[in-house]
Amino acid sequence: MRVVHNSLHDEVAATLREEIFAGRLAPGSFVDEAALCARLEISRTPLREALKVLTAEGLLRHEPRRGCFVAEVTQRDLDEIFPVIALLEGRCAFEAARNASDADIATLTALHEKLERHARAGRINDYYATNYAIHEAIILLADNRWLAQVIGDLRKILKLARLQQLHAPGRLDQSLSEHMAVFAALRARDSEGAEAAMRTHLNRQREALREVARLSKSRIATS
Structure with missing residues (x-):
């Protein structure tokens, strides 16, 4: 090539x-x-x-x-990065709820419908790709280049591990529910609600990664 x-x-x-x-x-x-x-x-x-x-x-x-x-992402890296990115993406959701037009909401509606289809079918890779597109759309709607720049740098690191969290038991359905809560707040133009829902979503991703790590250690110990 x-x-x-x-x-x-x-x-x-x-x-x-x-x-x-x-x-x-x-x-x-x-x-x-x-x-x-x-x-x-x-x-x-x-x-x-x-x-x-x-x-x-x-x-x-x-x-x-x-x-x-x-690079290998350590548990300490994840513990340090997730609280920061939860704050930053939460602020993006806050700004996006204030800025979103009816056309923007229509675009987000289509993305969330696609997300739901992938979740129901258990298509984790497709779900992750659509999930990523939704986060990108919200960051774009926030229209804050400084937020976008810092989040972009952190997301490159988290992308090394983030997909793993969808393999935690029950995580796919939980993630979908969290996304729908963020979207409901965006659609209602509820800035504070969108910010809180996004923070919850990011913090629960960290919890899911902890569970994946715990299960992996358990399998190794019993093999």
């Missing part, structure tokens, strides 16, 4: 970012520069510039004299 773009290192960074999110570059794995150069048909210079970008985003970690490794 050959990468072609006016800004080659940006395109390489985008390619590697998606491979990290998809799990093709696994958490903790070594980034083999020679192999990537051969596969992407590029020189070391744009690759190394791309690795600097991903390291700055927190998706890679650089170890002197060893190279780059795909």
Whole structure:
């Protein structure tokens, strides 16, 4: 696969970012520069510039004299990030409820109908993609570039672990219920209600990830 773009290192960074999110570059794995150069048909210079970008985003970690490794999100990372992003996305929901037009609500209605269909069918990957689109739509409606910028940076880190929470027992239905509560407040133009519902939604994601981690440890202990 050959990468072609006016800004080659940006395109390489985008390619590697998606491979990290998809799990093709696994958490903790070594980034083999020679192999990537051969596969992407590029020189070391744009690759190394791309690795600097991903390291700055927190998706890679650089170890002197060893190279780059795909970042692993720890439980402490999640404990520290989720309260922050709950506050930030809660504020976005507050602003979105004040800003949303009837056309915006119609768009959100269609997205939530799609979300419900995926939940009922148990399509976790499709549900996650639609869930992500809903969060993006709310951030856009908030129309605050500073909020969007900080949330975007944090979401890149959380994307390494966030999908796992949907595998917690009962989480898919719970997540849908939380989303519908946020949407009901947005539709009613209830800023404070939307903010509270979004904070609850994000904090419960953290609780679900704790449950996934607990179940994983339990399975390992009994295997």
